[in-house]
Amino acid sequence: MNTYAFVYDGTIRELKTTDGDISKMYPPVFTWALVPPDVTPALGWKAAVVDGDWQFSPPDLPVVMPEPLAEVVAAERFSREGTGVTVEGLAIETTRDSQALIASTGLSAVLDPEYRCNFKTATGFVEIGAEQIIVIAKAVRAHVQACFDREKALLEMIAAGTYRNEMLAEGWPDSNTTTVEGGAE
Known part of the structure; x- marks a missing residue:
């Protein structure tokens, strides 16, 4: 018995176990990948051909493609x-x-401490002043810098040979919980 994964758009859409020739059971336009016996994928897993072999990973982990890490x-x-x-x-x-x-x-807020504007947030417009603008700018810059810092750390791990694929999903700033309170320094 062999297990096959029907792959569409890089995702496993169906799993089938059969003794038959899967290529004769479905039209040739369907992509069926033979699942190795030591792998137990599930619907929704990612699938990609890497160096001629099918690779499978859970949806929350990326499939590392042949492009450089x-x-x-x-x-x-x-x-x-x-x-x-x-x-x-x-x-x-x-x-x-x-x-x-x-x-x-x-920059406008730094140049003019009395500066005010209608600022569009993800949920709508608010009127804010220079001090709050500076707080927002600092928070955005800190978030972006944390992302670049994580990228640098991962690149250093790749260079050192200590990188593992699951590290790609770890250590990034969590934007859902990033909260900054208080005025400008």
């Missing part, structure tokens, strides 16, 4: 960088576009 780590950092932060109860976006807008607003 440094590229995989950089892509993960970029993804984590844009997850947002909460500052004084405000949900703040941290995408690249948002970072640029916040930086320019922060």
Whole structure:
């Protein structure tokens, strides 16, 4: 008996155990991957061909593709960088576009301590002043820097040969719980 995984868009959509020839049971456009006996995947797992062999991983772990690990780590950092932060109860976006807008607003706040603006948060507009703008800018910068620091640490582990694939999902700043309170220093 062999177990096969029906793979669509890099994800296991169905598992089938059979003694038959799977290639004759379904149209050839379907992608069925032979699952090694020592692997027990489930629906929703990721699947990819790496160096000619099928590799399977749980949905919360990435399948490391043949591209250099440094590229995989950089892509993960970029993804984590844009997850947002909460500052004084405000949900703040941290995408690249948002970072640029916040930086320019922060510069206005530094140049004019009386500066006020209508600031769009993830949940809508609020009117904020220079002091709060600076607090937001610092929080966004700290979040983004923490993402770059984690990327650097992972790259150092790759260089040292101590990196493991599950490390890619660990150690990033948790944007769901990042809260900054208080005024500018």
